[in-house]
Amino acid sequence: MKKVLTYGTFDLLHWGHINLLKRAKDLGDHLTVAISTDEFNAIKNKKSYHSFENRKLILESIRYVDEVIPEDNWDQKISDVVDNNIDIFVMGDDWKGKFDFLKDYCEVIYLPRTVGISTTKIKDDLLSVKNG
Numbered sequence: 001m002k003k004v005l006t007y008g009t010f011d012l013l014h015w016g017h018i019n020l021l022k023r024a025k026d027l028g029d030h031l032t033v034a035i036s037t038d039e040f041n042a043i044k045n046k047k048s049y050h051s052f053e054n055r056k057l058i059l060e061s062i063r064y065v066d067e068v069i070p071e072d073n074w075d076q077k078i079s080d081v082v083d084n085n086i087d088i089f090v091m092g093d094d095w096k097g098k099f100d101f102l103k104d105y106c107e108v109i110y111l112p113r114t115v116g117i118s119t120t121k122i123k124d125d126l127l128s129v130k131n132g
C-alpha cells in the first residue's frame, strides 16, 4: 500500500484544496493529512476562521482523505514520515524546495497550486462585498 502525506491549514475549504487532495491521493492508495492546530497556526501567523476540530471534521469527510493527524510544529515531518511509513510527501509548489530534506526518507512531490482561489482571496472578496 503506497502511503501519501501532506500538510496544511485547510481553512475555508475550497476547490484549490480539493484539487491538491485529489492529486495527492491519486499518487498512492492512502492519504494522510496533517492539519495545523490553532496553536501552530498562530506560529504560522495564520488565523483560521474554523477551529482545528471543525477543520479536522471537514477534512475527514473528504473522499480522498483517509486519515487526519495534527500538525503542531515545524519539526514533526521526519517522524511523521517514518512513524506512518509514508512513501510520498506532497505539497503545493508554493512550498517548492522547502521540504527537500525529506528526500532522505520518502519521495517529495510539489504539485502546481490551483490558480485563482485561496482562503485569503475568499476573505478579501467577502470583505469588499460587505463594504460595498
Ligand code: C2G
Pocket (backbone or CB within 6 Å): 007, 008, 009, 010, 011, 016, 017, 020, 036, 044, 046, 071, 090, 091, 092, 093, 094, 095, 112, 113, 114, 115, 116, 117, 118, 119
Ligand atoms: N493549495 C493549492 N492551491 C491553492 C491553495 C492551496 O494547491 N489555490 C495547496 C497549498 O499549496 C498546500 C495545501 O493546498 O499544499 C494547503 O494549503 P494551506 O491550508 O494554505 O496550507 P499552508 O498554510 O501552506 O500550510 O507545514 C506546512 C504547512 O502546514 C502548510
